[in-house]
Amino acid sequence: MNYDENKDQVSNELCKVVSFNFELQKLNGSISFERLSSHHIPSKVTYENSNISVDNGPAIRMNYDHEKYFSCHGKSRKILKYLEKQKQLVQNGKVMDAIQNDEDDIIGKTITTYSRAIKEMKDYARNLSPSDFIIK
Structure with a gap:
């Protein structure tokens, strides 16, 4: 064309x-001919309606087909329990702990595929205020 x-x-x-x-x-x-999506870390449901917008929350670009294998994706009881645990961490100001949980899950299932993206995302997240993630 x-x-x-x-x-x-x-x-x-x-x-x-x-x-x-x-x-x-x-x-x-x-x-891009890859199917990439924005994978929020921690999941955006842990801080919806807080001072930080979903657009400004920490995220990495991830292959769309990989997302379904992680603990924060889906609607099963196990996943909802994981998300509730993540939300409690975030709402108690422990955003980096929640990020670490998601990182452990991703690295444990993909080895090094997203290592660089996760490092960049964590560097960005360290500059954010944990209080901005708390739902008021």
Whole structure:
């Protein structure tokens, strides 16, 4: 697909990947063929309606197909119990402890796949105030 600025329309011609990438860079866009989602750590249900928005809470980009294997994903009694434990930690100002629980779960099931993303997320989370996560 090529974009012609002069005609302001898209044509369905074959094009080189280089040309496609150039157009994306020009539009400040990106494309991924992986199915990635934002995986909040701790789960956003542990701090919904608090001072920190879901958009600003700690998260990593995770393969969509991996999310279903973690303790914070789903509706079973075991998962709801885990989420309640996480919520208690967060609401008692122990956000980093809740993050550590989720990290242990993720690393235990994926080994090193998300190690770098988790490190970056933890560095970000350390700059957040635990009191912002408390539901008032």
